Amino acid sequence: MTHAELHRATRMLDQLTSQAAALFLPGETAPVCLASPLELVIVYDDDQSSAQKVQSVLGDVIRASDSHHLRLLPVRDANYCRMKNAGAAFSKGDIIIFLDSDVIPGANWLGALLGSFADPQVCVVVGNTYVDHDGPGAYSKAMALSWMFPLLDPSDRLAPSTWFYANNVAFRREIFLSRQFPDVPGLIHAPAALLINRLQRDGVLIWFAGNARASHPPPNGPRHFVMRAMSGGRARAFSGPHLSISALIRWIRQDIGSASWGCKQIVLHASKVGLRWWQIPLAMTFPAAYFALFCLGSLLSAAFPGLMRDRFQL
Numbered sequence: 001m002t003h004a005e006l007h008r009a010t011r012m013l014d015q016l017t018s019q020a021a022a023l024f025l026p027g028e029t030a031p032v033c034l035a036s037p038l039e040l041v042i043v044y045d046d047d048q049s050s051a052q053k054v055q056s057v058l059g060d061v062i063r064a065s066d067s068h069h070l071r072l073l074p075v076r077d078a079n080y081c082r083m084k085n086a087g088a089a090f091s092k093g094d095i096i097i098f099l100d101s102d103v104i105p106g107a108n109w110l111g112a113l114l115g116s117f118a119d120p121q122v123c124v125v126v127g128n129t130y131v132d133h134d135g136p137g138a139y140s141k142a143m144a145l146s147w148m149f150p151l152l153d154p155s156d157r158l159a160p161s162t163w164f165y166a167n168n169v170a171f172r173r174e175i176f177l178s179r180q181f182p183d184v185p186g187l188i189h190a191p192a193a194l195l196i197n198r199l200q201r202d203g204v205l206i207w208f209a210g211n212a213r214a215s216h217p218p219p220n221g222p223r224h225f226v227m228r229a230m231s232g233g234r235a236r237a238f239s240g241p242h243l244s245i246s247a248l249i250r251w252i253r254q255d256i257g258s259a260s261w262g263c264k265q266i267v268l269h270a271s272k273v274g275l276r277w278w279q280i281p282l283a284m285t286f287p288a289a290y291f292a293l294f295c296l297g298s299l300l301s302a303a304f305p306g307l308m309r310d311r312f313q314l
Contacts, residue, residue: 013058021068023111034067039093042054043073043087044083073090081183081189088173088176096173097169104214107213123175126170128152128153128208130149130150130151130214131215132144133273138279142275142287145266146261147262147287175204187238230296231297232294233299233301234313262288
């Protein structure tokens with residue numbers, strides 16, 4: 001809600017509460033249902049917002065209902081993964097689902113995630129987060145093809161995965177609370193990758209549910225675009241064990257390769273997102289600019305670590 005479009009948060013909540021109401025079937029034995037109300041924990045940074053401000057946003061969307069219970073959780077000195085850890089510990093459900101405020105669930109998203117846990121061997125399930133590319137413009141379509149998320153998966157498969165995105169993932173309670181996102185000062189998203197490594201070491205399989213679809217916006221506006229790219233490059237520089245000339249050369253090569261891959265994706269798969277042939281040249285400028293800024297974020301962090309230490313954290 002701080003960095004992305006506020007209206008997406010209200011759309012997310014509207015979808016979530018509607019799906020909870022459809023699944024709330026106490027006393028019934030449907031294959032997928034909520035036997036008790038969905039516990040909806042809204043976690044917010046107490047240093048940037050207040051309960052009154054959050055309530056003013058939620059007031060038109062969240063209404064009293066038998067199918068869900070709302071709880072607000074302020075967190076001091078918060079960041080992305082610390083808020084998730086706090087929300088999980090604060091919750092009481094057997095299944096913990098993380099959903100970011102700018103990620104809008106598709107039809108039956110909640111049922112698809114919950115249904116995946118019918119198999120007792122399934123402990124971690126990631127949904128299909130894809131970039132929202134509706135509209136006629138080339139920008140969102142280019143980002144859908146070249147940014148961090150895969151395209152919308154048309155299948156309903158449940159298959160093993162080696163990765164999850166923390167904006168659309170579910171855990172059995174004991175699996176998450178016995179591990180959680182580790183605290184990495186200054187690196188907001190690095191804890192997710194470290195948790196994935198921990199799950200793999202512990203032999204906990206991650207499953208991908210293709211039918212748990214949710215749309216994520218591309219970076220909204222030039223400032224957010226620059227922040228996203230620079231923060232990724234900054235995180236790469238500060239995540240490495242040490243800096244060297246060979247590391248700098250490797251980063252430059254990686255980012256040239258990523259930009260080339262993004263442009264190739266646009267040329268080869270334009271029709272999958274409705275990108276017209278005459279939009280392709282413009283669309284190719286977006287991955288080129290993104291990975292140029294990504295590389296710049298790494299190089300500036302290597303050259304001026306003190307300057308970048310508290311900047312471009314997103």
